[in-house]
Amino acid sequence: MATGLRKLLFGDVSHRFSCEWANAHFRFHQPCSDLAYALEAEKGGTRAILMAVQAHVIAYLLFVRNTRHTHLDRLRRVSGQEQGEALAAALADTLWAAAAGGGGGRRVVVCLAAAAHIVPRGDYEADSFTERIQLFEFSEKAAAQEFIFDHINCFKGEGSHGVILFLYSLLFSRTLERVQEDLDCTATPLLEFSFGNITCTQAVLSLLLTGRAGLHELDGSRESSSGAGDAGRQRGPVGYLCGGGGPVGWQASPGLRTPRLPVWLCSLAGRHGVLFGTDSRLLSDWKRERVFHLHFYSGRARAAHLTIDTHSHPWEEARSEGPSSPGKRRPLVEMAIRSKWTGASVSWNGTEPFF
Structure with missing residues (x-):
């Protein structure tokens, strides 16, 4: 499975995520401030994923959660607790959409890093993170959302590899086989190297927005x-x-x-x-x-x-x-x-x- 991930993401098992990607996580601005609703995102390839999740966070805070009015002040009054709830809802919504279309019903997969790790074989080059991934499966979106909220620091904590964890969860929720079918069974990788950076292709954006990784x-x-x-x-x-x-x-x-x-x-x-x-x-x-x-x-x-x-x-x-x-x-x-x-x-x- 780790080898399949590498091939799907990079086209080659010897490639690994850069330090920029390894350090990326879901970090909000200060609660109860002008940008309390907003995720921080530096320049680089991870911004596409962070901003796609940001769109779902804003949609949840403005139009989904139980409040009377829709205006900007609502976003500025968001507390730390509400930031975590909004992030959990945004991640769960995106994973649930990606899980649609499976023959056996929807199955959301949430990836977390465990202490134990697998021993790589062949040409696979270990990154000391992917080898520790543990998968948790859910057949209901509400259960997945609750689980994510209970482990929200695994996605928003410093050193959590939160963006990579979410990307892995997205691919496993869709299943690696169906992502490959979305790509018309081509060998086109989901991530590309551009001027020393690792950037998301249109297929990744499509998966984030439509639940399918079609080109x-x-x-x-x-x-x-x-x-x-x-x-x-x-x-x-x-x-x-x-x-x-x-x-x-x-x-x-x-x-x-x-x-x-x-x-x-x-x-x-x-x-x-x-x-x-x-x-x-x-x-x-x-x-x-x-x-x-x-x-x-x-x-x-x-x-x-x-x-x-x-x-x-x-x-x-x-x-x-x-x-x-x-x-x-x-x-x-x-x-x-x-x-x-x-x-x-x-x-x-x-x-x-x-x-």
Whole structure:
């Protein structure tokens, strides 16, 4: 199983995670502060996973847990206990979605590190962590969520390898065999080496957002072989927007651009952040999409408040010019927003655009 993980992630059992990945865990900002709801995320390949989980954390805190109102102050009043509850819910939701589609019913797998370890064989190079993984299986999401909350420090504690533990849990919940089928049985690894960094491929983002690791789930171009609707066309709880860095004309599928809740993971030329609104009816009442407010968080020490006006069109690009043409460049966040609301104007409300 450890060998299968290595091959699926890197394509070769001799590769190992970098120190950046080994040190990555789910770390919140201070409770009861302006960013109490937010996970800290440095630059690097782990940010994609952290921001995907962040999207689910925000969706839970704003729209799922039992509270009366949806507004930004709710997020700022989050306590340490609530941070753990939100993280447990976000992880469980993502694992539950990945576990869907199995022949014997859903089976969520949660990975924790134990004291004992296996003895590697052959070309497998030990990393002193993967060899200690112990698997816990659950047939109900509530039981998995409770277990994760009881062991939340295994994901958010310093030195816990929390991000890798979650990634392993995600793959085992989906099963290694079904992930390989999602990839059309190609030898394409889930992680890639880029300028010395280990980064997530589109397949990993797809697994985080749709529960499938398909290469074309995010743009909705692949039809399901089972005859069911394509995962990328269905409306999930959180969505996905792309603001540059992909092929010309590429955009997320309609289902991901219009999720059930106004929360999106944004891919911005290889970097990632979360765009979210506090109006639960934003995507179900067209009148609310005339002028509305969104917030953008990228894992650093600040968030931006944006005002979107879909009836004003100050920015019209000529068809013959690309978004990177001289005089035509705009912040990547704005490009992502316009992939959903074509021609909308975006005000940063006095904040200097930083993405």
